[in-house]
Structure formats: structure tokens, C-alpha cells
Amino acid sequence: xxxxxxxxxxxxxxxxxxxxxxxxxxxxxxxxxxxxxxxxxxxxxxxxxxxxxxxxxxxxxxxxxxxxxxxxxxxxxxxxxxxxxxxxxxxxxxxxxxxxxxxxxxxxxxxxxxxxxxxxxxxxxxxxxxxxxxxxxxxxxxxxxxxxxxxxxxxxxxxxxxxxxxxxxxxxxxxxxxxxxxxxxxxxxxxxxxxxxxxxxxxxxxxxxxxxxxxxxxxxxxxxxxxxxxxxxxxxxxxxxxxxxxxxxxxxxxxxxxxxxxxxxxxxxxxxxxxxxxxxxxxxxxxxxxxxxxxxxxxxxxxxxxxxxxxxxxxxxxxxxxxxxxxxxxxxxxxxxxxxxxxxxxxxxxxxxxxxxxxxxxxxxxxxxxxxxxxxxx
Amino acid sequence: xxxxxxxxxxxxxxxxxxxxxxxxxxxxxxxxxxxxxxxxxxxxxxxxxxxxxxxxxxxxxxxxxxxxxxxxxxxxxxxxxxxxxxxxxxxxxxxxxxxxxxxxxxxxxxxxxxxxxxxxxxxxxxxxxxxxxxxxxxxxxxxxxxxxxxxxxxxxxxxxxxxxxxxxxxxxxxxxxxxxxxxxxxxxxxxxxxxxxxxxxxxxxxxxxxxxxxxxxxxxxxxxxxxxxxxxxxxxxxxxxxxxxxxxxxxxxxxxxxxxxxx
Numbered sequence: 001x002x003x004x005x006x007x008x009x010x011x012x013x014x015x016x017x018x019x020x021x022x023x024x025x026x027x028x029x030x031x032x033x034x035x036x037x038x039x040x041x042x043x044x045x046x047x048x049x050x051x052x053x054x055x056x057x058x059x060x061x062x063x064x065x066x067x068x069x070x071x072x073x074x075x076x077x078x079x080x081x082x083x084x085x086x087x088x089x090x091x092x093x094x095x096x097x098x099x100x101x102x103x104x105x106x107x108x109x110x111x112x113x114x115x116x117x118x119x120x121x122x123x124x125x126x127x128x129x130x131x132x133x134x135x136x137x138x139x140x141x142x143x144x145x146x147x148x149x150x151x152x153x154x155x156x157x158x159x160x161x162x163x164x165x166x167x168x169x170x171x172x173x174x175x176x177x178x179x180x181x182x183x184x185x186x187x188x189x190x191x192x193x194x195x196x197x198x199x200x201x202x203x204x205x206x207x208x209x210x211x212x213x214x215x216x217x218x219x220x221x222x223x224x225x226x227x228x229x230x231x232x233x234x235x236x237x238x239x240x241x242x243x244x245x246x247x248x249x250x251x252x253x254x255x256x257x258x259x260x261x262x263x264x265x266x267x268x269x270x271x272x273x274x275x276x277x278x279x280x281x282x283x284x285x286x287x288x289x290x291x292x293x294x295x296x297x298x299x300x301x302x303x304x305x306x307x308x309x310x311x312x313x314x315x316x317x318x319x320x321x322x323x324x325x326x327x328x329x330x331x332x333x334x335x336x337x338x339x340x341x342x343x344x345x346x347x348x349x350x351x352x353x354x355x356x357x358x359x360x361x362x363x364x365x366x367x368x369x370x371x372x373x374x375x376x377x378x
Numbered sequence: 379x380x381x382x383x384x385x386x387x388x389x390x391x392x393x394x395x396x397x398x399x400x401x402x403x404x405x406x407x408x409x410x411x412x413x414x415x416x417x418x419x420x421x422x423x424x425x426x427x428x429x430x431x432x433x434x435x436x437x438x439x440x441x442x443x444x445x446x447x448x449x450x451x452x453x454x455x456x457x458x459x460x461x462x463x464x465x466x467x468x469x470x471x472x473x474x475x476x477x478x479x480x481x482x483x484x485x486x487x488x489x490x491x492x493x494x495x496x497x498x499x500x501x502x503x504x505x506x507x508x509x510x511x512x513x514x515x516x517x518x519x520x521x522x523x524x525x526x527x528x529x530x531x532x533x534x535x536x537x538x539x540x541x542x543x544x545x546x547x548x549x550x551x552x553x554x555x556x557x558x559x560x561x562x563x564x565x566x567x568x569x570x571x572x573x574x575x576x577x578x579x580x581x582x583x584x585x586x587x588x589x590x591x592x593x594x595x596x597x598x599x600x601x602x603x604x605x606x607x608x609x610x611x612x613x614x615x616x617x618x619x620x621x622x623x624x625x626x627x628x629x630x631x632x633x634x635x636x637x638x639x640x641x
Binding site for chain 2: 068069070089090091092095096097099100101103105106107116117120121164165168
């Protein structure tokens with residue numbers, strides 16, 4: 001599945017001259033004693049598809065509501081397009097939001113729902129009708145325009161909610177779990193549609209999601225959140241390949257963590273004495289003092305499986321195949337190593353399954369190269 | 379339900395009979411020709427005709443309807459405001475107090491409410507000279523104090539079930555708080571407002587106890603007239619009038635029920 005974000009030419013967040021479209025400056029939101037958002041600073045640029053990713057209760061929804069003006073921060077400032085909007089009420093912000101529950105007005109038709117925001121702007125009738133027509137077209141829901149929300153399916157409601165939030169041509173659209181209420185098949189189609197829509201309209205999207213796959217597919221950048229704080233902000237690729245902490249490594253996808261202690265630096269590589277009783281050599285450009293405890297994080301698909309060990313003696317583990325889960329395109333192997341830890345790895349099933357040599361209880365070597373993982377020292 | 383269990387059905391029939399046979403008898407006897415309430419002598423609209431010429435009864439009925447309507451309207455406004463405060467404004471100072479004081483009239487005996495109201499009005503009259511005599515306004519005020527509690531309960535449960543993100547969405551789309559209330563909140567709680575109003579109306583219409591305390595000479599409500607005339611011997615006119623009241627109340631209840639069931 002090609003990630004739509006790979007097509008993206010602009011990378012405004014890397015351009016030092018670019019001014020952020022949304023600037024969140026040391027924002028904290030407290031509910032009683034609870035810090036829902038804890039000293040968060042974040043820059044989001046024009047045209048981005050930005051995702052706030054985290055498990056429930058991590059503060060991502062609160063952060064989105066702060067941008068919408070539905071909550072006011074306890075401290076810190078929020079700027080949109082250079083203007084301080086921290087104290088601006090939601091009805092005066094150049095921002096629209098698509099709610100998780102869609103929040104369609106049950107006593108209005110689809111048409112009236114879409115028109116509602118335009119009426120608040122006192123647009124002339126002709127222009128309103130035009131804009132509503134344009135939105136109905138854009139989301140291909142023209143035939144639903146006379147229906148009421150309770151006569152729509154989940155997918156249709158999602159499109160109406162999207163149409164309503166886009167009708168005022170906002171520069172910034174906030175989406176709270178935009179695909180959360182859809183079934184799996186519909187969700188995958190809608191993901192691509194959302195991204196296409198966003199690129200076509202050139203609107204900055206900020207979405208909230210707990211679904212990492214969704215965030216990976218759609219986003220230009222992802223902010224991984226935990227306990228009200230931002231753990232890492234980066235492109236989907238960077239978040240997956242170069243997590244900056246144990247939390248992010250474990251939160252996104254599966255990962256094997258090998259603990260150890262840094263014993264030597266050799267050029268660009270560090271040597272780590274592993275707890276499983278061997279040496280690991282990993283590429284790491286950050287300076288590490290010798291003696292620091294470190295964790296080597298390696299994704300399951302970046303491990304190699306060998307029948308006989310290669311000769312350089314580092315980055316390898318011996319074990320037996322304990323579990324094989326055949327998923328069709330790939331198989332997941334669980335290898336029980338000498339120290340008792342389980343190593344998880346995935347192999348693409350290049351050959352038909354019947355011809356595969358590996359079986360249960362077989363003795364194997366698990367190996368990896370210095371560039372296939374990261375060294376974490378937090 | 380294909381299989382009917384006869385014991386259960388007969389229990390049900392007995393229950394309904396217990397509740398409604400007295401009222402049915404009353405309606406039946408309102409069409410009785412005889413002057414004696416307990417002897418059936420033939421079908422007639424005679425008592426309805428006489429009722430139309432009974433000024434005392436008609437005046438009392440008109441006073442009761444006016445009080446009930448004014449009471450219901452004011453109680454609706456106040457009760458809705460209270461419900462809004464309780465549901466939409468989180469934990470403000472004095473919230474528990476408001477909640478408690480608001481529900482107290484629901485369980486307070488009518489006699490106590492009536493007596494305390496009477497004491498209040500007398501004291502007020504002695505200190506500020508108002509109310510100058512008791513009647514329409516004192517009865518209405520007394521009725522508002524307890525019916526607003528009922529309105530608040532009905533509206534509150536409706537507001538609490540309403541998805542708060544609807545109001546947020548309207549605000550996000552550019553509507554100011556008052557517009558949000560008018561265009562989103564009010565239409566969605568309208569059924570509860572209607573049934574709250576009707577509830578307050580009927581509560582006031584059939585109140586005897588409180589009205590007896592706070593009414594004055596020349597302002598006799600319908601229940602008071604009926605009650606006092608029964609003591610002197612029931613005229614079949616009362617049956618006719620009671621039938622009309624039952625019809626009005628039943629209609630109100632049916633409308634309220636329907637409007638609450640719709641979404």
C-alpha cells in the first residue's frame with residue numbers, strides 16, 4: 001500500500017523560513033488536578049495533514065478542542081495564521097471541526113445542515129445555494145440533500161459532516177477521529193479520499209486518531225502523545241524507522257527491544273553489551289557516553305533468520321522456533337532465545353508455504369545489521 | 379404474543395378497573411336524566427345545558443383556566459432556566475443547593491406549601507402592602523412555586539440526553555450562544571417544553587389544597603367550587619363539568635405523551 005504522504009513534495013516543516021500556520025506555544029490545560037495537555041508546543045504548517053496520535057485519555061482530543069476554541073487553555077498561547085486566538089470564542093475562529101459523533105443537527109435536512117454555517121455568515125441566499133451545491137457535489141451526496149440525519153447510513157453521515165465543516169471554506173479543518181465510526185472496508189477507502197480532498201482543496205488538516213495505521217497512511221506528520229505530552233513529532237516514516245523513545249517504538253507497530261550497556265564507540269557505530277550475552281553493533285550518530293544503559297529497538301521485518309551463524313559474531317541470537325503465524329502475505333515467527341526472551345520477526349512468504357524450510361522447534365539464528373534499528377537511551 | 383395467560387390478563391383488567399371505573403361512572407352519570415346521582419333514568423344532555431347557565435361554576439372554571447395558563451407559562455420559563463443551569467453549566471457555586479431546593483416542592487405536602495404561602499402573603503401585606511387581598515395573583519404565584527419544579531425535572535432529563543456536541547458544532551460553525559439556543563437547543567427540547575407546560579397546566583387546574591389557602595373572597599377556583607358543592611349534595615352538573623375537565627386533561631396528557639415520544 002503506497003503511502004499518499006510519499007507523493008508530497010512540500011516539506012514546509014523543514015524550511016526554516018516558513019512561518020507556521022498554527023503555533024501552539026507552551027499550552028497547558030488542566031481539569032481540576034488532571035493535566036489533560038501538559039506544556040505542549042507545536043508548529044503546524046499550511047497544507048499539512050497533521051495527526052495527533054495516542055491512546056484514549058492522552059490529551060489529543062483536548063488539544064484539538066483547544067484549537068477549535070471549545071476549551072480555553074489554563075496557560076500558554078495559540079496562534080492561527082499569525083493571530084493570537086487564545087481568547088477568541090469558537091464562533092469567531094477561522095477554523096471548522098468535524099466531530100467524532102458527527103453532531104449533525106437531527107431536526108434539519110442534509111442541505112440545511114450544510115447551509116447552517118453559511119447562514120451564520122449572512123451570505124446571500126444565491127451564494128449559499130451555490131456553496132451547498134458545490135459541497136454536495138464534492139462529496140457526491142447530492143441525492144441525499146433532502147434527507148434527515150436519521151435516514152442516513154454511517155458512511156453517509158460522515159460525508160455530510162465533512163461537507164458541513166468544509167462549507168465555510170475554512171483554512172484549517174479539525175477532524176476528531178474522522179473514520180472512527182466507519183467499518184473497516186469503508187475506512188480504507190475513505191482514508192485515501194480524505195487525503196485526496198485535502199490535497200485538492202489545499203486546506204490544513206489536523207486530525208485526532210488512536211489508530212496508528214490510519215495516521216501512518218494519511219499524515220504528512222504525526223505527533224505521538226502520551227499523558228498530555230508530545231513524545232515525538234515527525235513524518236510517518238521517521239516515526240516508524242527512527243523512534244526517539246521506547247514509548248514511541250512500542251506504540252507504533254511491533255518492535256523487539258534488546259537491553260544492554262554501551263561499552264565502546266567505533267566511528268559511527270556504538271558497541272553495546274547485550275543482556276542476552278553478546279555484543280551488538282549499531283549505527284548511531286548521537287554522542288553516547290560509555291557506560292550508558294541503552295535499548296536496541298528492531299522492527300520484526302528487519303531481522304534475518306539463518307540456519308548457521310555468520311562469522312562476525314555481533315548482532316545475533318540463537319533460539320528455537322516456538323510459534324509460526326501464517327497470515328498469507330507474511331508469516332510471523334516467534335523465536336524463544338537462550339535467555340528466555342521471545343523475539344518476534346516477520347518474513348515475506350516468497351515461496352508457497354509448503355516449500356518453506358522452517359518448522360516448529362527448529363534451531364535458528366536471528367541476525368540483524370547495524371543500520372536496521374535504533375539505539376534508545378531514555 | 380400468541381399465548382394468553384388468563385390469570386395475568388384478569389389481574390391487568392382488575393388494575394385498569396380499579397383506576398378507571400370511578401371515572402367512567404362519573405362520565406356515565408353526567409348523561410343521566412335523573413336529578414339523583416345514583417339512579418339511572420335515561421340518557422340526556424340536560425345537565426350540560428344547565429351547566430352553561432351556571433355563572434358560579436363557569437366563572438370558577440374560567441378563573442382556573444386563566445391561573446393554569448399563566449402559571450404554566452411562567453413555570454416553563456423559570457423551570458427551563460433552572461434545568462439549563464443544572465445541565466449545561468457544570469459545577470457552579472450553589473449547584474447542590476439549587477438542585478435540592480428545586481426538587482423539594484416535589485415531595486413537600488401541599489398543606490405545608492399552602493400554609494407557608496398564606497403566611498408569606500399575610501406578612502407581605504402587613505409590611506409592604508402587597509398583595510392587596512388574595513386571589514388570582516396569589517394563587518398563581520403559589521402554583522408557580524411548585525409547578526416549576528416539575529417543569530425543571532422534565533426539561534432537565536431531555537437536555538441531559540441531548541448530545542452537547544450539537545451545540546458545540548453550531549458554535550463552531552459561527553453561531554453565537556443565543557443563536558445556538560434558538561436554532562439548535564430549543565427545537566430539540568421543544569417536546570419536553572410542551573409536555574412541561576401541559577404538566578404545569580394540569581397540576582394547577584386540579585389543585586385544591588394550595589388554592590384554598592391562598593385564595594380570597596370572590597376568587598374561587600373550580601376544584602374549590604366542586605369540593606364545596608359536593609358537601610351540600612352533588613348536583614349532576616358537577617358530573618357534567620367533571621367530564622369536561624377529564625376530557626381536557628386526557629387530551630393534554632395524550633398530546634404530551636405523543637410529543638415526548640417523537641424523538
